[in-house]
Amino acid sequence: GKIFRGDKIMHAQYYGAVGAILYNDPFDFAPFGTSADQVYDQKWYMPPSGTQRGSTYTSNGDPLTPIYPSTEYMYRIDEEEVSAIPKIPAQAIGYSEAQVILQYLQGDNAPTDWSGTLPSVVYRYGGILRDSTDAWNLGAIDPTSGTATLLEVTRVLGDMYSKGFRPRRSLMFCSWGAEEYGLVGSIEYVQEYVKVLGARVVSYLNLDVAVSGNYTIRSTASPLLVDAIIEASKMVPSAYDSPEQTVYDKWKKVRWNNVTNEPIIGNGLGSGSDYLGFDQLAGSSNFDASYTFNPADHGNLGSYPLYHTSYEVFSMVKKFVDPEFQAHRALGQFTGVLALILCETPVLPFNVNRYTTALRQTIDSFKTNDSTMFDLLRSATNDFGIAAEEFVTRSKSMDVKNPYVIRAYNDQLLQLERAFLNPLRQGGAYSDMKHIIYAPAKNNQYASSGFPAIADAISSGDKTEISNQVRIATYFVRGAISTLKEFNKFIAA
Template sequence: MKVVEFRYLGGNEVPANWRGILSNVAYRYGGELLNTSSIEVKSFNRLERKDTYNVIGIMKGEIEPDRYIVIGNHRDAWSLGSVDPTSGTATMLEITRVLGEMYKNGFRPRRSLMFCSWGAEEYGLIGSIEYIQEYVKVLGARIVSYMNLDIAVNGAYYVNIKSSPVLFDAIVKAAKMVPSAYDPDGQTVYDKWMKVHRNDITNEPKIAFGLGSASDYFGFDQIVGSSNYDATYTFNRAEHKNLSSYALYHTSYEVFSLVKKFIDPDFLAHQSMGQLTGVLALILSESPILPLNISRYAFTLKEIVNSLNTSNPNDLDPLRDAINEFSQVANEFVERSKSMDIENPYEIRLYNDQLLQLERAFLNPLGQGPNDSDMKHIIYAPSKTSTYATLGFPGITDAIVNGIRTEIVNQIAIATFFIRGASSTLKEFDKFIAT
């Protein structure tokens, strides 16, 4: 038990730092409290030891059993958890049911499909991180993509997606094949997405690149180094700009009737999420050449570096040079696929292994320092100035916030080193050495 005392002198509107984020609500206290100058808040916590379990299922791939496409979600909840995480669990179980039917009818995936139900996510991503740490060598060498569900449905309007840049095209392809929930026949998830959340410059749907630390994708991003995805069927966010999440997030009101009455009455958004994630898993497991578009990374890196504001812009020159080289090598790599003998399984495997290694090449074994050694992704990781979200080049971003020139130059050097390393993984096998 912990007693916290807040002191506030006079008035009946609560102090600014006690208020929630609803702009049209006046946060007040009243009744007996009106003449009170201090409020005592008691919180009751117990320190207990509990067992928790991960439940893992694998459908073995027929041609490349040692490459995994992983779908996962946590199973624990703060309270009853009908949205977080059960909307994700229901979606994942439906995907396994459909794939199980396909299996009975003779379907065998090319690559292995894995399904993970994690324990104790809310307590600090315990289940997924323990699993990853135990099998890091196997998973680091073999996973193509981890697809996270968690809050799969908190609204029924459109799909909001976060992913690695290389998955962009495969996600768009899947979205074009899946009907949009509660919309007229023929309208796809992609059509709705373009209507609601479009990048007007590129005329493509918007995806947030980089995932963060808010769910079980964290360990896959930062320790495994696979190219990952997280999606939520959500409400009209443009209409509710002040809401960072759904109103009853993590409360005891997360019960079945909340979903049935208010969020997804006919469970069509759940259906679309299952179809979208299932189709994407199959695109990733069945395409002989892995559908990872590395040109997206080249483009995104340029965007990120242009968004960095250093007081001395020349400091960024080495990083810009490295990104330009990466871009050129990426183009050559994509060109090479056009003359590839797709009847030759060895040639395909060589090419796929290079694709697989790209995201891994962005992992700095030292992380962001001795206290943040698990934050290994040099492009997408939570930074000290924003732990929950991800910004591009977190090390550089933090250094800029701190304003110390030597630190900025040092972080730029680290990023440059890893971008050059990534370029070398894409080069022809006799040409990776710098001349």
């Protein structure tokens, strides 16, 4: 279950399969056994009949109008030209049905990390693709926890507005349709208004699977937002803890990086939710967060076990996830406070030095036999770090009472993230992925990958392609440097 379901079926199609069956193995969704007392509705783990259903579309937006908005006047490609939808049939089933099928499967034994925990089954190769898809049922967690939280944030800020509050920057509240079919609503919106959004949007704060547990908040964002996220976390009480304990205090206990002495906040967003269009097309600096469970208490599950099934109902949330709805409240407060920080602070609370650290960490994470192939990119990153430090130093002597000076500084901050957008995209037909630093790699449409085009080239083993992608990335990092320079000194010496 480690990659997007659509990619699984696409891989099967590529290797000649005539169809695919997908299921949720109890290894991933019922780690403590499949007896009636260990699964829903006695516990929140997947029962034998649990079935996820979902999109296998590997792109986003209307498949007949790739890149462009699906307006009345836009041309459509022929359905036969759509390459992002699998052409083989696929069916999701429960693991009780899968157990019967797998007992008859022939072929070589599958490796250990491809094997689950169904009894009386030897996991083999043979045309069956295992593990999860997603589904569209009542969706008490996905997306209703996000919808409920968004509505509450909207209600509170609306009440503030009725009492005279006027934000320094505009706040827009959006609820998208057709997300499960390939982010259609949000992608089409961004495609149609990308010129305005690309020029004006500061940040997009995403609430989708807002609450899947009551342990702590897990946040992922652009590196520029990390300082603002930490500031917000210090102002919000942690759910189901003592009243004086904040989200930040909880992070100190459960999500702390002892090397940096800071909370663990993920860098870069993937494509699993409606932030994608803002990330990859508009170029704003974006945020996603969820109140989650403790994986150590649940067999190290990667997702809540009833994800996108017909068992994902209100009573399940109240019984197993958030009995007093404190987690919903805490995440709403956290997101609302972050929104206020971003819209009310005269100087945008973006720390450009965070990007230097993120770039270096990503480069160091690449596994190759020849580390010198990244020397050009390392050199550009070092120069970026120098420019970022100079930018921060200049800001300390900035006339914060002069609105024109503040506007010029904020404009530079806005341009930094946008400088990483490649108008030619991440190679080939990868139409929606333009962010050169953070986007999904081609073999997994969900997860974010640092320098994804380089990661894909490394996976291919093509040294020429690796070199080419390193040089392209170097170009964009050096281009980003110019956005941090003084307006009359942006040309390299």
